Amino acid sequence: MKAIVHTNPKGMEGMKVQSFESPVLKDDEVKVQLKAAGLNHRDLFVLHRHGEDEGPFVVGSDGAGIVMEIGSSVTGVSVGDEVVINPGLGWQKNSPAPPEGFGILGYPSNGTFAEEVAVPSNQVEPKPEHLSWEEAGVLPLAALTAYRALFTRGNLQEGDHLLLPGVGSGVITFILQYAKAVGAKVTVTSRSEEKRNQALKLGADDAIDSESDWIEAMNGEKADLVIESVGAATFPKSLDQVKPGGTVVTFGASAGDEITINIRNFFYGQYNLLGSTMGSHEEFKEMLTFIKKYNIKPVMDRTFSLDEAHEAFKRLEDAKQFGKIGFTI
Structure with missing residues (x-):
């Protein structure tokens, strides 16, 4: 063959x-x-x-x-x-x-x-x-990875605000569609204007430049759930965008797998950090x-x-x- x-x-x-x-x-x-x-x-x-x-x-x-x-x-x-x-x-x-x-x-x-x-x-x-x-x-x-990360691990609910850094991958495009199907609000990021526009056409509520000030771009609004697959290049900014008591699910590290976080801020924020795979x-x-x-x-x-x-x-x-x-x- x-x-x-x-x-x-x-x-x-x-x-x-x-x-x-x-x-x-x-x-x-x-x-x-x-x-x-x-x-x-x-x-x-x-x-x-x-x-x-x-x-x-x-x-x-x-x-x-x-x-x-x-x-x-x-x-x-x-x-x-x-x-x-x-x-x-x-x-x-x-x-x-x-x-x-x-x-x-x-x-x-x-x-x-x-x-x-x-x-x-x-x-x-x-x-x-x-x-x-x-x-x-x-x-x-990709569809299975997206399903477990979003629902089994992330426990996304109708009305939740989901942040998806680095839109464009197969998994992230599935997550975007899944989240919109159940009535969530979705914000995506990308350095590529073309990919941001494609995400908006797919149903994203907002698409921001990955290299911009995310806090300003999101008008100070925080996310209930962030699903991270980029890694070191975006993880600190992702964590800054989570509501107190919110959750970060990570399933990939395409742009580096070593990060530093402020532990005191993390436990005061009562954040959840969950891994997921397949x-x-x-x-x-x-x-x-x-x-x-x-x-x-x-x-x-x-x-x-x-x-x-x-x-x-x-x-x-x-x-x-x-x-x-x-x-x-």
Whole structure:
């Protein structure tokens, strides 16, 4: 099969499109003929984590396609089913944190940037009918991450004011749509005027320049909840914008992971600081029900063929995207 494979050296230099052995099915797995897949920042990170002593692997966590074969012990899934793949492995029931052994498809296991992939049968769910193949292919990781961060961890309620620094990523565009669906007020930030305008068109109530004075730009209004994925570049300003007793949920650190905070101000402010990552399969099913109820679709940036892998990865690395980058397979 054709696949995007990483060997060595580290980074994109070690990535190429080539023929790769078709997956061998285990008893509890299904083999999916992939129709589309989605690119995530994790796919960039694993190109640098891949050790020189490790063998080649197929990159990619997100995907959707048609079940082409099932293992001997599989029930509840049939050949011909149209499915989306939950890339979070080994986390079935909701819990305060991922269980020991939790992993993500696409490193060290072979992933979805290929014509076929084998996954445990309990990792697939029916493809939402209102989504195209490209939309379904980019959905899973970002939509699940957004759902847990906003609802399970952030406990967003109707009427809450949500602040989203660094709008543009797939996860943040999902969070924006989710929050508006349940009646929250949403303020976003970005250095890019184009991305601010796109966020307003998507439903944001206000969009401010990340490099401006946030207190002035928000007219002194504080947020009930901030969801942080940028990291060191914005975190201190984000914390300054939280109401006393408010919450910051963080799931990423694309612009640095070391910060300094004033502990005295933090405990006097009675703030909550919560981490979040991915989500359980239970939450994955809840997320699918939610997006179907509110007719939510991924914001599509661009789609590429597998042969255009380097162009797609470079667009993500340069943060040029608004929404999700996908592969049509």
